Amino acid sequence: MGNVIIGMDPHKRSATIEIIDDGETVLAGGRFDTGRDGYRAMLALGRRHPQRIWAVEGCYGIGRHIAQRLVADGETVLDVPPKLSARVRVFATGQGRKSDPVDAHSVAVAALRAKGVRQVAVDDETVALRLLVDRRDELGRTRTDLLNRIHKLLLELLPGGAKTFLSADQARALLATIRPRDLVGRTRRRLASELIAELVGVDKKIKTAKKELAELVTASGSSLQDLNGIGPSGAARLIGDIGDIRRFTSRGHFASWNGTAPLDASSGDQQRHRLSRAGNRRINRVLHIMAIVQLRHDTPGRAYYRRRLADGKTAMEAIRALKRRLSDVVYRHMLRDIHRSQTSPGGQPGATLRSSAADPNPEVNTSEQSQPGPANHHPKTPNTHAA
Numbered sequence: 227m228g229n230v231i232i233g234m235d236p237h238k239r240s241a242t243i244e245i246i247d248d249g250e251t252v253l254a255g256g257r258f259d260t261g262r263d264g265y266r267a268m269l270a271l272g273r274r275h276p277q278r279i280w281a282v283e284g285c286y287g288i289g290r291h292i293a294q295r296l297v298a299d300g301e302t303v304l305d306v307p308p309k310l311s312a313r314v315r316v317f318a319t320g321q322g323r324k325s326d327p328v329d330a331h332s333v334a335v336a337a338l339r340a341k342g343v344r345q346v347a348v349d350d351e352t353v354a355l356r357l358l359v360d361r362r363d364e365l366g367r368t369r370t371d372l373l374n375r376i377h378k379l380l381l382e383l384l385p386g387g388a389k390t391f392l393s394a395d396q397a398r399a400l401l402a403t404i405r406p407r408d409l410v411g412r413t414r415r416r417l418a419s420e421l422i423a424e425l426v427g428v429d430k431k432i433k434t435a436k437k438e439l440a441e442l443v444t445a446s447g448s449s450l451q452d453l454n455g456i457g458p459s460g461a462a463r464l465i466g467d468i469g470d471i472r473r474f475t476s477r478g479h480f481a482s483w484n485g486t487a488p489l490d491a492s493s494g495d496q497q498r499h500r501l502s503r504a505g506n507r508r509i510n511r512v513l514h515i516m517a518i519v520q521l522r523h524d525t526p527g528r529a530y531y532r533r534r535l536a537d538g539k540t541a542m543e544a545i546r547a548l549k550r551r552l553s554d555v556v557y558r559h560m561l562r563d564i565h566r567s568q569t570s571p572g573g574q575p576g577a578t579l580r581s582s583a584a585d586p587n588p589e590v591n592t593s594e595q596s597q598p599g600p601a602n603h604h605p606k607t608p609n610t611h612a613a
Contacts, residue, residue, distance in 0.1 A: 229277040233306075233334025235326050236260075236282055236289040242326035243268060245275065246334045255327060260292055269299065281306050281337030283329065285346050293346050303346040310336045310343075344473070355442055356466030362435045362459050365428055372425045379418040383411065394425045448563055453555065454525050455516030463512050464556060471560040477553070484509040486553040488546070501546060510549075513556070517548045527552065 230253060235242045237260075244255035253275075258268040272278055278301075285293040285305035296303050315324070315332040337343055376397055381387035383404050388397065401419060406412050440458035443451060443465065450461040474480040481487035485505025520527030527548055534544035 230275045230279075231334045231338045232272050232275075232278055232280045233330045233332070233337065234280060234282045234289070234292070235329035235333060236284070236292050237326075238288065240264075241268065241292055242330045243272070244327060244330040244334055245272070245278075246331070246338065248338065250335060250338065252331070255330065257326065265292070265295065269296075269301075272301075278302075279304060279337070281333050281343075282346070283311050283333045284308050294349060297346055297348055304337045304343045305346050306333045306336050306340075306343060310340055314339075351442070351446060352466050352469050355439070355446075355462045358435065358439055358442065359459055359462040359466055362432065362439060362462075365432045365435060369425065369428045369432065372421055372428060376418055376421050376425065379414050379421070383414055383418065394422055394429060397422050397425070447567055448560075450556070450559060450563075453516070453559060454523065454527070455519035455552075456512070456556075460512045460515065463508055464560070467506060467509055468560065470564075471557065472564065474557070477557045480557045481550055481553045484513065484553055486510060486513060486546070486550045488550070513549045513552050514545075516552050517545055520548070520552075521545075 230245050230247055232243055232245050239261075240257055240259050241264075242255070242257045245253040247253060254271060256268075256271065258264040272280065280293075280296055280301050280303045282289040282293045282296070282303055283306050284290075285303070287308075289305075293303050293305070311329065311332040314336045315328060318332065318335070373392060377388060377392070380397070380400060383406065384400065388400055397418075401415060401422065404411075404415055406415055436458055439462045440451075443458055443461045446465060448461055448465055450456050450464055451458065456464070471480070474483060478487060482502075483505055485502050485507065487502060489502045489504075517527065517531075521531055522528075530551060531544050531548050534547050535541070539547065
């Protein structure tokens with residue numbers, strides 16, 4: 227660590243900073259706008275201290291814009307998760323009251339005392355992949371919304387409506403058979419025609435986005451698409467959100483981060499685990515889709531699922547166990563990609579780069595473990611003093 231830590235509570239148009247030394251003594255502080263002049267004044271105040279480290283809260287969210295500007299100017303920046311600074315604030319004040327100076331102080335103290343706070347790097351190829359896959363997901367949601375609206379109109383124009391899985395060409399063919407004579411019917415038909423035209427445009431954009439994602443994933447040297455159930459969008463989501471897989475110390479650590487590791491819910495003599503709803507839900511969704519695809523084909527995943535059913539697991543429990551197993555598969559695969567890129571020319575460019583802020587810092591908890599086996603339900607200790 228440097229001689230001083232510059233904690234920052236960032237906002238869209240302003241940033242509040244506080245400079246502390248390694249004894250947590252406040253040296254300076256202030257509020258600056260994030261325009262050109264305000265940013266220069268803030269940078270000048272920080273550069274009065276030769277040995278300095280900037281600590282910015284939420285470099286994946288609202289703090290990204292200013293953190294990247296600092297990194298581009300050659301500054302050392304640490305990403306402090308909001309949860310970590312919130313803990314420091316509560317412990318320091320005894321209550322959760324917030325203000326910008328208090329938040330900036332909490333961020334600085336968190337960076338000074340906490341372990342495992344990641345350094346922010348310049349945006350790399352993984353950021354481009356994340357941006358594109360986010361756009362692909364937005365287009366998918368738009369397409370679903372358009373289809374729902376088309377179905378609603380067709381239900382009012384056709385007895386029984388249209389089939390569930392409807393393409394733009396099929397919807398247009400159905401609409402061609404309808405010739406309403408009343409004003410309401412003609413209005414519905416016109417609106418349905420406009421929605422179908424929008425659906426055609428969205429389908430073209432999805433096709434283009436998928437092709438671009440496939441090209442970028444291939445250029446990265448990743449072999450994730452070799453896995454059954456992982457397509458261009460899934461591979462791009464994994465690479466974009468995970469960044470460098472080596473930031474996870476073990477496969478259990480990775481499973482805890484993506485929410486596939488069960489949570490320990492044991493009490494007394496009863497040992498049990500429950501479903502985790504924490505973690506990166508985007509990665510969890512990729513693993514869920516991967517599991518469903520493997521269940522539909524003759525794959526090792528389906529064989530494993532059936533073994534879990536034979537062990538007495540319910541269908542949902544068996545799927546969760548399969549997702550946990552697939553998390554290990556993805557972890558090993560991404561590690562092999564890194565090893566291959568380091569032992570041969572070319573390879574995966576993004577594998578050896580530090581992820582700037584792919585997600586909050588992964589933390590170890592009680593779920594960092596291998597997949598548990600069947601729970602052993604022990605009877606309660608008998609009360610020998612009972613009458």
